[in-house]
Amino acid sequence: MRASDAERERIAEVLREAVAEGRLDMEEFEERLGAAYAARTHGQLEPLVRDLPVPGSAVPAAPSPGDHTGWRERIGGPPTSKWAVAIMGGFQRKGTWTVPRAFTAFALMGGGEIDLREARFEDRDVVIRCFALMSGVQIIVPPDLETHVGGIGLMGGFDHTGSADGDPAGPRVTVTGLALFGGVGVERKLRKEEHKRLKEERRQVKAERREQLRAERRELRDERRERRDERRLSLEKDRRRDDY
Template identity: 60%
Template sequence: MTDESPELRASDADRERVTERLREAVAEGRLDMEEFQDRLDATYKARTYGELEPLTRDLPDMAAANQAVPTVPGTGAWADRIGGTGTSSTGVAIMSGFSRKGRWTVPRRFNGFAFWGGGEIDLREADFEAPEVVINCVVLMAGIEVIVPPGVEVVVRGIGVMGGFDDRLTGEPADPGAPRVIITGFAFWGGVGVRRKATKAEKLRLKEERRRKRLE
């Protein structure tokens, strides 16, 4: 989209690129849900470049966003998220809590320890140092929750004594090229929960996809 030809008719792909950027802006905290909904309605009604351009004018990085629709977890496009150096290798909670979430790089082995406390290890927006990583959790009268994005392979091998590890995701199919997350460790009078959950941006994408299908 350019200012030189605002009268040109916009395509469905143009509207989808703007929609994707708006979803990203919500996830980044640049737009609240009311602003997002107003701009989304205007996007679907837009017929020309001139009508689309103001909807993202105050959002950064639109030039990059206009080149392609960003990939999201669950599409099989994992190559850009595997590699690099781990940014955090340990989480400790002693009568307290710890959290690892947002943009971070999971090392080949991450150790989590919780005693009379809790921990959260959120991999939804994380990169991975290697195609296979180990999340080792030791909990004593405590709990740790591991959140993985759609498409990642999960293998649970932890041991529980008067406690346990949630292994419901073991064996679920994974995306081609997705990382493998092995969850191991020991739980005594506590537990390690493992659940699969989409990011806010992905939830918005799916919601708008369903809405678009209803309008067709």
């Protein structure tokens, strides 16, 4: 199972506590910390803290069962705001804001963006009501967030293609409302950290491929050079034999 940033940070916190208590020396700490941030799966994280206690207890650390993406840590807390209005203007809700159980967005001859990729949630079930009158409202969700779209479009568009199942440990978001001479859309995008990680992985793959191609070209040049040298030696031998 793939590890999340939150899980890597939890492992790092266990390691910091262990070095503070003298259970690890600095060399071991730096080695394990580097491995924790480089880990991509639970199987790579678990051995790093298998012989260490959870901070403040005497039992060995263990990965959190059933929540592989850190969603449960993001459910709960007071909401940041319960509504947003844009009249001949625009609004944004993005970053680490807390989504209420019921959020209402109203746009008149304007537009709005509701980004849930880094958001927290007041409750497990969230309803977002969008009213777009000659306006547009865009809702951005991560690929693993369960989303159900059920609004109505009158001479406008209410995009239902954004409905999809998600991580069972995460919240459930229902998008509803009305689009009149306007539009409401739900778009799935990677989180910024995930996008950066994938971009870095692609860069590394491209770099490795370029190096492989260079090595293949060098090998091909060496083979051609060896064949030329062999032909040259063969011609020299033939010429000497003829001279003799």
